[in-house]
Amino acid sequence: MVVDTIVTNGEVVTATGRYPTDIAIHNGKILGVGDREALPECEMVVDASDQLVMPGVVDPHVHIDEAPENRAGTYEAETAAAALGGVTTIVDFAFQGRDRANSDPDADLLDGIQHKREKAAEAHVDFGLHGVLHRETEDTLKQVTSAVDAGVTSFKLFMSNYRIGVSNGFILKAFERIADEDAVALVHTEDPAVCDTRTEQLQAAGRGDAVHYPDSRPDYAEAMGAADAARLAAETGVKYYGMHTTCEAAADVLEPFQDECSVRAETCVHYTVHDRSAYETQGNLPKIAPPLREMSDVDALFEHLRNGTLSVVSTDHAVYHEEYKRVENWWDAPLGANSLQVSLPVFHDVAVNERGFSYPSLVRWMCTNPARTFGLPQKGTLEPGTDADLILFDPDASFTVDAATNRSNSTYSIYDGRTVTGVPTKTLLRGEVVASDGEVVAEPGTGEFVERLLPNWEP
Ligand SMILES: [Zn+2]
Numbered sequence: 001m002v003v004d005t006i007v008t009n010g011e012v013v014t015a016t017g018r019y020p021t022d023i024a025i026h027n028g029k030i031l032g033v034g035d036r037e038a039l040p041e042c043e044m045v046v047d048a049s050d051q052l053v054m055p056g057v058v059d060p061h062v063h064i065d066e067a068p069e070n071r072a073g074t075y076e077a078e079t080a081a082a083a084l085g086g087v088t089t090i091v092d093f094a095f096q097g098r099d100r101a102n103s104d105p106d107a108d109l110l111d112g113i114q115h116k117r118e119k120a121a122e123a124h125v126d127f128g129l130h131g132v133l134h135r136e137t138e139d140t141l142k143q144v145t146s147a148v149d150a151g152v153t154s155f156k157l158f159m160s161n162y163r164i165g166v167s168n169g170f171i172l173k174a175f176e177r178i179a180d181e182d183a184v185a186l187v188h189t190e191d192p193a194v195c196d197t198r199t200e201q202l203q204a205a206g207r208g209d210a211v212h213y214p215d216s217r218p219d220y221a222e223a224m225g226a227a228d229a230a231r232l233a234a235e236t237g238v239k240y241y242g243m244h245t246t247c248e249a250a251a252d253v254l255e256p257f258q259d260e261c262s263v264r265a266e267t268c269v270h271y272t273v274h275d276r277s278a279y280e281t282q283g284n285l286p287k288i289a290p291p292l293r294e295m296s297d298v299d300a301l302f303e304h305l306r307n308g309t310l311s312v313v314s315t316d317h318a319v320y321h322e323e324y325k326r327v328e329n330w331w332d333a334p335l336g337a338n339s340l341q342v343s344l345p346v347f348h349d350v351a352v353n354e355r356g357f358s359y360p361s362l363v364r365w366m367c368t369n370p371a372r373t374f375g376l377p378q379k380g381t382l383e384p385g386t387d388a389d390l391i392l393f394d395p396d397a398s399f400t401v402d403a404a405t406n407r408s409n410s411t412y413s414i415y416d417g418r419t420v421t422g423v424p425t426k427t428l429l430r431g432e433v434v435a436s437d438g439e440v441v442a443e444p445g446t447g448e449f450v451e452r453l454l455p456n457w458e459p
Pocket of ligand 1: 063316
């Protein structure tokens, strides 16, 4: 037998260890892992000398092309950025009303899923979708079953003062419905009334400078939301995943719920890197929700990654035209920041280089845990039989983040000027090289929609 590819001379990193070995790839799958002498002949050799070989990053929290109004991201550009950053699978969002702007009020969630799949025709990496439930109707609850059948096995609700926020009463009903399907519930947790009140006070006082933005969405508002959602999850037994945990107060609320075995949570790269002082230097560019916090919160997030309260690190990638960010008052700027292209090297730098966490932890938080949490058994692992999504990573090479090299449609980066050590040098998607030495080499459309399974969260 002659196999397609052998990756050789590298040091493999998995969720449980790291060791020098070789990987045989055939028909897009990992065929075997072991010494090259024991592996078959191959068509192509990928030399991984001085490189780590890791599963491709699975980013379960990505927003692409959600609404026409002010967003600049496209599937072609954002997934090209993902490929360059070593990200081989993303999970984006599908909306009732076709898109986030509710452009077609008659459209249901299945229409939203179809709309996003069409938008994604030029994807460079694989993608799945979460369904967003924002209409408080019985019909919404019925749409959960058909979405699960379409491979959308997780559902997001917003407890927020956005236009798509819903009440705790509806979250309760939705959790029961999602639990019946054995699917996963996600919630954006910030108490909307507290955020509204604080925002009005800051507006009345004329505090429009970006440095005041975090005070409009305080950590205790996030902790209140997290407490409500986790309590409702425990009562209904739904598998619950807390989105973008930013602070000690919220993580402390979630910690005791770990015993329930049905409560998990993530943080995002920017919360592990920046504190609120970034608003002094970057204005509204890092305006995200929840906001950047204190340095003590950054430390606490790493402690909660260590103890397992937080098990996934995602990006919450979102792209806006810069002109909408460069406005006088923070309340007029949109929420979101791009980071798919540099999330792995930036997080690797703070977690492994600065704080001494292991490479297997990095793989667990960015690859294996997100895949297992969201029903992607073919992803986030180097086990034989799974998709050959893997990356070569040079742990010793350094680079300085430069927004001018963004492959994303974003014209700025909240990491601009930051020098980090550790560079993804090659990205393989189902055995095919999609990015190599800073160039995207695959055709648009190489990425495919992944129908996700209902995940098993048993320990
Ligand atoms: Zn988000």
